[in-house]
Amino acid sequence: MAQQKRKRGPLQFLQFGVIGFANAGIDIGTLNLLLLLFHTDNRMLLLLYNSIAYTLAVVNSYFWNANITFKRSAKGSNRQRFLFIAQGLISLGVSNLVFLGVNDLLELTAFPNWLRYNTAKGLAMLLSFLASFFMVKYFVFRDFGKKHIKNND
Structure with missing residues (x-):
């Protein structure tokens, strides 16, 4: 089980990263669209x-990470939803502080405005991604009861 857990860590980070890459497209694409339409x-x-x-x-991250990256420990419980929202707000704070x-x-x-905003x-995406991964892995989708249950996987 310890070997399986070690293998799952890098795989989870890779899966989270692939989903994060898609989220980055949504994130930066939305920002650029808003700036294009309503420059300020x-x-x-x-x-x-x-x-x-x-x-x-x-929102995209929650859907994909709950169904792929952390599917073994994602229960869809109110506790997990609350913790996901809490980590999302913390990560949003990190993103906003770094961005501004x-x-x-x-x-x-x-620097031209477009380059400044995108840099x-x-x-902001990099730092909030790292903060989010560790909060999601160790707090949101952590299976607190798993230590006491024998796993035959």
Whole structure:
């Protein structure tokens, strides 16, 4: 069982990464679409656009990770939903802080707006992805009762 658990960790990270790559497309695609349709440099609107984009990606993430990456421990319980929402809000906070912070730093350079926004978004996605993976793996879809049950898999 210990060997199976060790193998599952890297596989889970790979699966989470593939799903995360799709989520990144949703996230950055939504942000760019909003900026294309409603261009702004207003921090509050940028925060709103980033939050909308991130939320769409998180909803997609929950569906696929619950059904693929963490299907063995995903029960669809109210507890797991609550913890997923909580980790999503924490990861959204990470995403927004990094997005706005990096954007502010890059604003001091001669970067074009589209490059500045996308660079900031890329770093925000990377850091929120890492935070999200560890929170989802160790808190949301963790099977707390598994230690006490003999597994014959």
